[in-house]
Amino acid sequence: MAENRDPYQVLGVARDAKPEEIQRAYRTLARRQHPDINKEPGAEERFKEINEAYHVLSDPERRAKFDRAARVRQGAGFPSGGFQGGGGFQGGGFQGVDVDLEDLLGSMFGGGGRHGPGGAGPVPGADTQATITIGVEDAFRGGRRQVTLPGPDGSPRHYDVNVPAGVVDGQRIRLAGQGNPGVAGGPSGDLYLVVRLAPHPRFRVEGRDVVLDLPVAAWEAALGGPVPLDTPGGRVRVDVPPGTSSGRRLRLRGRGLPNPRGRPGDLYAEVKIMVPPKLTEPERRLFEELGEASRFNPREA
Structure with a gap:
């Protein structure tokens, strides 16, 4: 009997590949080697080899048996790369493992395969x-x-x-x-x-949470009060606590991205204190009066 190649190697997937990865690899390779498409010599045999590799790895029970046999084989010191028919691998398993490679692999990589001698059969299209x-x-x-x-x-x-x-x-x-x-x-x-x-000029998405700046005037930050805020879900009102400084995050529970299967994300409004770029005379007088009356020193806070 010819050497039985490792089905993982045939499909070109890792030993911990997920079922969808195995299916994707099979569909791509089987379509490429299908005799109706590929007329090169040996394409039909390669197609049968791919088909039988998928036959083993797509079935959880067959795959588990193969993996178990491969681990024992590796522990016994046999060279890697394929399973040879004959010797210690004949009959009812080996090294105390109830795995018959001939039964597991059938006539894999040499026989007619699941579709019978010379039969190619339908192949699903690749994702x-x-x-x-x-x-x-x-x-x-x-x-x-x-x-x-x-x-x-x-x-x-x-x-x-x-x-x-x-x-x-x-x-x-x-x-x-x-x-x-x-x-x-x-x-x-x-x-x-x-x-x-897509990047947004105002919204930053972190998972399901949404972060955005909340511009407030100096007196709004000092005195506190409701401030309107435009969010992805529409305009809401944010209650700014008195004495809020720039950089403080105000959390609005459940105002982030929805979650069809669970709890929605939150919205975080980062306070950004803004001052008039050019003061009017009344504003200047009021700020001067505040500066004279206040004993607050932000550099010592």
């Missing part, structure tokens, strides 16, 4: 990924929007995308069946849109 950029207000409200992206054949395609309220930077939106087409009757893959939030 694709693209990036969309939206504003902070759009992320807060959500809603439907039209997106134009290059399609699988390179021509522009228009997609009607439902952006969920509270989407965060890096989140993926799945468009089922909008990826690359399948081969030999296989279903199309999916299109994943990775959301990026």
Whole structure:
């Protein structure tokens, strides 16, 4: 029997690869090597090899058995790179591990595979990924929007995308069946849109929290009181405590980005004390009177 290659190596994935990574690698390789597309010598055998590798790694029980066998094999000092049929690997397992590689791998990498001798069978299309950029207000409200992206054949395609309220930077939106087409009757893959939030002149997003500056006049900071503030969700009123200094963060619970599955983010208003760039004569007299009457020294506070 020919050498059985490691299915992880066949698909080019790490041993701790997630199921979606294994599926993505399989779809890409199987489409590339499918006999209906690839007419190079050996493409059909490579396709069978890819198919059988996925047959092992896509099934949690088969994958666990293979991993267990590989660990014991490594501990026994056998060279890496493949499983040889024969010797200590024949029959009912080896080294006390109830794993029969012939049963586990079947006629992998040499036999007819799951589709029978010479049978290629349908292959799902590969998933694709693209990036969309939206504003902070759009992320807060959500809603439907039209997106134009290059399609699988390179021509522009228009997609009607439902952006969920509270989407965060890096989140993926799945468009089922909008990826690359399948081969030999296989279903199309999916299109994943990775959301990026565009920089905003006033809002800074930290996870689901939103941070923005709250400009206040010197007397508003000293005396305190309600101050209007424009947020991604609309205008709100912020109560500034008396004696507030620049840099103080005022927290508004639940006023950040919504969360469909849990607690929404918070909004943080950072106080920024502003003074008139040019004083009128009455303002100048009042500030001079305040300077003479006050004993406050900010450098000794």
